[in-house]
Amino acid sequence: MPEELLARVKELRHLLHKWNHEYHVLDQPSVSDAEYDKALNELVRLEEENPSLQSEDSPSQRVGGAPLSVFEKVEHTTPMLSLGNAFNEEDLRDFDRRVRQGVGNEVSYVAELKIDGLAVSLRYEDGLFIQGATRGDGSVGEDITQNLKTIRSIPLRLSKPVSIEVRGEAFMPKKSFISLNEQKEELGEEPFANPRNAAAGSLRQLDPKLAAKRNLDIYVYGIGNPATTGVNSHSGGLDLLDELGFKTNNERKKCSNIDEVIEFTSSWVEKRPALPYEIDGIVIKVDSFEQQDELGFTAKSPRWAIAYKFPAEEVVTRLVDIELNVGRTGVITPTAILEPVRVAGTVVKRASLHNEDLIREKDIKLGDYVIVKKAGDIIPEVVHVLLEKRTGEEKDFLMPTHCPECNSELVRLDEEVALRCINPECPAQIREGLIHFVSRNAMNIDGLGERVIAQLFQEKLISNVADLYRLQKDQLVAMERMGEKSATNLIEAITTSKKNSLEKLLFGLGIRHVGAKAAKTLAQHFETMEKLQSATIDDLVAINEIGEKMAEAVVTYFHKPEVVHLIDELKALGVNTDYTGPKLVNVEDIDSFFAGKTIVLTGKLEILTRNEAKEKIELLGGKVAGSVSKNTDLLIAGEAAGSKLDQAKKHGVEVWNEERLVLELNK
Structure with a gap:
């Protein structure tokens, strides 16, 4: 292969990566769209004529490849947990109080815009983008690597040859959303309800070429396992992501107390509509990774972060009917059928009324004008009736005595509010x-x-x-x-x-x-x-x-x-009925120093990752806790151990370094 051809391909790739970063990440384009397209077309032609020159990190990958047959499952190395919600100042102050009870009063926060899109994980090895996945259920997602490669703000190769997993929110800018829906309406297709659905629909379909046409974007907001990076704070992690070439959202603030957090959230309630993309709140995180470790997690979410949701938009519409739905447990749920109205970016036609008592409590009648909002910007609900708009033609709604599906008599069990159909053949x-x-x-x-x-x-x-x-x-x-x-x-x-x-x-x-x-x-x-x-x-x-x-x-x-x-x-029929996950350990059956003991890990470990150390200790019957207390038996102190080490000394807890831990684990 001629050396000048190889040199030209390398030159085009370098230029296209540089121009792409300037335009999509820095927002500082240095060439025209026409010049960029000319260079990209030349690169695509050269690679097609010389297949041996093709590469996974080539800018040509962004135009989309052949359609996929199915998405493969991807297990996240660390779970992508959801966040707890705060809806007002009181909720935020309660969060702050819980944090300070766990780590003391010296705590700072990072407040960031909560992008309304699709959460994704991006994995890099030696600086090369090798896999992207959806959040899925938090533990297992779908491999959407080829679709994510079409997002030009995702670097295919980082500025440094590091191995890292990062998390971000892929989204569709408002301008792209409007343009896409105009195209769908011209074709007689159903438009997307909101930019979030449009982004998710674009990334969770099997044709990368279609994803490439949707003009998606991304903001990267965190590192999957920050202990591997050497940084000790969330704000430091965001700075590292900037250095590596990721696009992070600059509309963020490090806050020294909860008052500054509340001021930040309040300011964005007013500024929100002016943004070129949708946000549905503010994410607040404890900045220090060590304090995050101390606070730990609940079964569903981290204790060191919370999502503040903006006050729900309220609109007026007319309730035209009440429909009854039968759930899988037989509960009869009334649903309001509304004249279509746009609420928080989505056209709403239905809203849950929960049960008969709620209808009576709110004095809801068929034909009433009602106030509707979305709880947490997600679930439509009827807030109250506009009594002043009644004409006298409204009609009372009566719950049925028999199931609307099978006509069995409905009952109330255990003094429940809900009516149930108890026919197992319903x-x-x-x-x-x-x-x-x-x-x-x-x-x-x-x-x-x-x-x-x-x-x-x-x-x-x-x-x-x-x-x-x-x-x-x-x-x-x-x-x-x-x-x-x-x-x-x-x-x-x-x-x-x-x-x-x-x-x-x-x-x-x-x-x-x-x-x-x-x-x-x-x-x-x-x-x-x-x-x-x-x-x-x-x-x-x-x-x-x-x-x-x-x-x-x-x-x-x-x-x-x-x-x-x-x-x-x-x-x-061959369905497995055995448990195949990690076994529960009976500490009485384990001959190990760790059996029955509570161990806390702190500082940076050099030989093992935090997860590896935790798994090995638990396999030997130990319990790994997030914070030091009088019940702690042992502290493993890695490099730059902080307040947990001080607490361990205060409580008289035995302290080991990582080398001693590894020796004991390998016995």
Whole structure:
């Protein structure tokens, strides 16, 4: 290959990377669009004529490659947890009080705009972008690398050859959103409801060339495992991301106290509409990584961060009808049917009324003009009736005495507010139970959305969850709007779900009072479906986090003959009924220094990562805590250990360095 050809390709790549960073990250273009396009077209031509010159980090990758057949699953190295919410100043001050109780009064925060888009993870090895994924359920997402490469503000190669995982929010600017919807309307297609849906829809479809046309953008807001970078604060992490060539949002502020945070959030309530992209709040994080470690996490979110949600926009519309829906547990939920109205960027046609008592309490009548808002900018709700607009033609709404789906008599259980249909053969309950069974946190069967489930149920191809595993490809192909490729992918997804660990199945079965967390606790403790089925109430309440109400619900569920038959059917169809996740450790069976001890890690570890040390200690029966207390048995102090080391000395806790920890772990 001629040296001048190789040199020209390298020169074009260098120039295009430089121009791209100037335009999309620094907002300081140095060449015209025409000159950029001319250089890119030349590079694409040279690479097509000389395939051996093609490279994963070439700017040519941004135009989008061949369509994908399916998204692969990606397990996040550290979970992408959601944040708790604050809706007013009082909530923010409560958050600050909890933080200071955990780490003392010397605490600073970083306040940042909360971009309304799709959370993604970007992974780099030796500076090269190798994988991008959606948040998914926080633990497992989807590989959307090829689509993310089309976002020009994502660097394909970093300024330094580092290995790092970062998190960001991909979004569609308002200008791009308006243009896209105009195109869809011209083609007679349904427009996107808001920029967030448009961004998610663009990245979660299988044609990268289509994603490339959508003009998406991104702001990177954090590092997946900051302990590997050498920085000791969130603000320092953002500075590092800037140095590496990422696009971070400059509209952020380091605040020395909660008063400065509140001032920052208040200022953006007014300035929000002027931004060229949508935001739905402000994210507040404790700046110090050491203090973040001390505060730790709840089961769902970090204790060191919170999302302040802007006050909900309220609009007036007319309530034209009330529709009744039957949920998977038989609860009858009234839903307001509204004259369409735009609220917080989305056209709203429906709003939940929760139950009969709420309708009475708010004196809601058919035909009323009502105030509607979105709770947390997400869920539409009726705030109150505009009594002054009544004409006398409004009509009272009466809850039915019989199920709108199966006509069985409705009842109230345990003095509940809600009316329930208790007919186990109610079609609506079966249909909703099927939708729950295939959902992300349950069996996670891609391609089985509400529409497909409803269609399968209506055509009598499924009547219970076991029937899903009897479906054949030819049955699916015969369905409306189901091509051969979609049918093949769906059968593969159903087959893959058979391998899920027991907790997924337990949650999917929809046992009353058993959520995803309780399902995992039960699966870890009993390990097999057979052992759980034979458990008594006493066996269950002996488990931490399992109360008497839940225990009674579990025993009642597994003693039903139809449930016993269903479990047998699922086993016969090859569905796994064993727990395959990390085993619970019985410390009495472990001969280890760490068994039964509470250990705290602090400072930067050089030999092990924080996660590796935690996993090894837990496998040997130890418990790793986030903060030092009188119950702490041992502190592992790495480089630059701070306040935890002082607290350990104060409490007389034994202190080891990392070398001694490794020696003990390897015994």
